[in-house]
Amino acid sequence: MVTIISMLLFILVLGYLDSRLRWPKPNDKTPKYVSIAERSKTLRRD
Amino acid sequence: MLAGHFGLAAMVKAREPQVPLWSLMLAASLLDIVFLGTYAAGIEGFSSATGGGLGYGELHIDAPYSHSLVGALAISLLALIVAGVAWGRRNGLVIGFMVLSHWLLDVLVHRPDMPILPGNAGNLPLLGLGLWMVPWLSAFVELCLVLAGAYMYYHAAMRSAVRAERAEAKVGSAAAVAGGGYRQQAMLSSIVMFALLLGTLAANFFLGG
Numbered sequence: 001m002v003t004i005i006s007m008l009l010f011i012l013v014l015g016y017l018d019s020r021l022r023w024p025k026p027n028d029k030t031p032k033y034v035s036i037a038e039r040s041k042t043l044r045r046d
Numbered sequence: 047m048l049a050g051h052f053g054l055a056a057m058v059k060a061r062e063p064q065v066p067l068w069s070l071m072l073a074a075s076l077l078d079i080v081f082l083g084t085y086a087a088g089i090e091g092f093s094s095a096t097g098g099g100l101g102y103g104e105l106h107i108d109a110p111y112s113h114s115l116v117g118a119l120a121i122s123l124l125a126l127i128v129a130g131v132a133w134g135r136r137n138g139l140v141i142g143f144m145v146l147s148h149w150l151l152d153v154l155v156h157r158p159d160m161p162i163l164p165g166n167a168g169n170l171p172l173l174g175l176g177l178w179m180v181p182w183l184s185a186f187v188e189l190c191l192v193l194a195g196a197y198m199y200y201h202a203a204m205r206s207a208v209r210a211e212r213a214e215a216k217v218g219s220a221a222a223v224a225g226g227g228y229r230q231q232a233m234l235s236s237i238v239m240f241a242l243l244l245g246t247l248a249a250n251f252f253l254g255g
Contacts, residue, residue, distance in 0.1 A: 002048065002246070002249045002250050002253055002254070003048055003078060003082075003250075004082070006048060006049075006052070006242070006246040006249070006250075007071075007075050007078070007079070009242055009246075010052050010055075010071040010075075010242060010246075011068050011071045011072050011075070012068070013238070013242075014067060014068075014071065014235070014238055014239060014242060015066070015067050015068025015071060016068075017231075017234060017235045017238055018059075018066070018067035018068070018203075018235050019066065019067070019068070020231050020235075021203055021206060021207065021228065021231055021232055021235060022206055022207065022209070022210035022228055023063045023064065023066075023206055024063055024064040025064060026064050026065060026066065026132070026133035026134070026137050027133060027134065028064060
């Protein structure tokens with residue numbers, strides 16, 4: 001009984017509370033990693 | 047083990063914040079959910095390992111399908127594919143790992159009652175390191191998972207909330223002007239997480255499964 005109740009609480013209640021936070025979404029595109037050396041090549045000087 | 051599985055899911059959420067928490071919690075308990083189904087169908091079951099009660103660490107689980115190594119791998123693979131199709135390869139791998147982690151943690155605490163092949167085909171040796179035979183030690187391991195999970199989740203949630211508030215402050219939205227809205231929600235989720243983790247561990251320890 002403890003198992004079933006805790007599963008429901010964790011999945012439904014906590015899942016609902018957590019969904020209201022501003023986490024990134026599963027299908028969000030993560031920024032592609034660009035090395036510092038690569039970035040410095042594209043820097044412009046005034 | 048019950049709270050320990052959810053504690054590990056909270057830790058994974060902190061490291062992989064893009065995966066919804068409900069899916070991690072569902073994945074962490076998927077083998078037990080399958081077990082509940084097979085138990086209701088009379089295929090699997092449990093009994094007292096000590097000949098006495100069914101308290102914490104006193105269970106002998108007779109789950110030759112849902113908790114066999116190959117069965118757990120198959121369920122993990124299925125979850126990986128479903129999550130991978132919906133959310134991409136990385137998130138699928140996270141969900142697949144989460145499902146399999148249940149079996150790995152169970153091997154740590156179970157008495158030798160977990161078969162390698164479904165139905166214990168071939169009568170291969172049963173697996174289980176038997177940490178449940180020392181209940182206080184098993185509970186201590188679970189407590190470590192619970193505390194680490196709650197701590198990591200709190201920090202990840204607050205970090206995410208602060209980032210969201212900063213982003214909204216830049217565009218001057220009403221939510222940001224109100225101030226602290228996301229942090230309050232993150233605090234509420236963290237408190238509920240901690241209370242549920244600790245409450246589950248205490249209930250499991252004192253009342254059994």
